[in-house]
Amino acid sequence: MLAHGGRHAGLGPGRHGGALSNVTSAEEFIEFAAAASPRLRRAAFLLCGDWYIAEDLAQTTLTKVFGSWRRISQQEAAGAYATRTLVNTYLADRRRKRVAEVLTDTLPERPAEAQAPELRMVVLGALATLPPRARAVVVLRYWADMSVEQVADLLGCSPGNVKSQSARALDKLRPLLGDVAAGPGSPGQPGQQQVETERA
Numbered sequence: 226m227l228a229h230g231g232r233h234a235g236l237g238p239g240r241h242g243g244a245l246s247n248v249t250s251a252e253e254f255i256e257f258a259a260a261a262s263p264r265l266r267r268a269a270f271l272l273c274g275d276w277y278i279a280e281d282l283a284q285t286t287l288t289k290v291f292g293s294w295r296r297i298s299q300q301e302a303a304g305a306y307a308t309r310t311l312v313n314t315y316l317a318d319r320r321r322k323r324v325a326e327v328l329t330d331t332l333p334e335r336p337a338e339a340q341a342p343e344l345r346m347v348v349l350g351a352l353a354t355l356p357p358r359a360r361a362v363v364v365l366r367y368w369a370d371m372s373v374e375q376v377a378d379l380l381g382c383s384p385g386n387v388k389s390q391s392a393r394a395l396d397k398l399r400p401l402l403g404d405v406a407a408g409p410g411s412p413g414q415p416g417q418q419q420v421e422t423e424r425a
Contacts, residue, residue, distance in 0.1 A: 254294045257303055258287050265311055271364045272315045272357075274349050282318070286311040308369065309379045312361050319357040351401040359394040366391055 265286055269279035289310050290303065297303045352360050358380070365376045366387075373391075377384045 250295060254291055261304065261307055265307060268364060268369060269311060271368055272360060274353050282311060282314055285314050312379060316357055316361065347402060351398045354397060355394050359390050362387055362390045363394050
């Protein structure tokens with residue numbers, strides 16, 4: 226009896242606990258994915274300028290995050306991991322498609338917010354002139370509102386490299402954006418004070 230009970234005490238609860246852990250982990254990921262998906266899609270759209278590709282990038286990112294979910298200990302860490310995965314997926318995709326980037330002159334099929342569509346297209350058109358890595362720096366700095374150090378850590382480069390890429394990108398964007406870039410800072414765009422800070 227004692228041996229029989231001990232055997233079940235060692236196997237039964239362990240198996241049950243493992244299954245319960247897997248269910249909880251899956252539920253946590255579903256909750257995270259539901260909350261993170263809109264942000265990932267918007268970031269992907271700013272990176273690539275195409276809603277269909279953005280959807281694919283976001284889905285690929287979440288698939289990769291799910292594969293590593295058990296190793297991610299906190300939801301804050303999951304958000305940073307997802308952003309890093311999204312940017313790396315985008316850059317890898319651009320390296321595979323080393324061809325001239327095509328800029329569309331049409332509005333995205335699903336406008337995100339009720340902001341001026343003309344401004345949105347001006348910003349997207351300007352971003353499309355940047356190399357993929359510089360575009361990622363601008364999106365992470367001025368849309369995701371990440372610090373220079375955070376962007377450097379995510380891209381695996383030095384803070385100085387982020388600053389120089391950001392400054393060169395802003396120099397290129399300013400003539401294309403006109404008064405938008407010099408304004409007080411519309412959502413997702415640097416104001417003049419922030420632009421000057423990048424040169425420090």
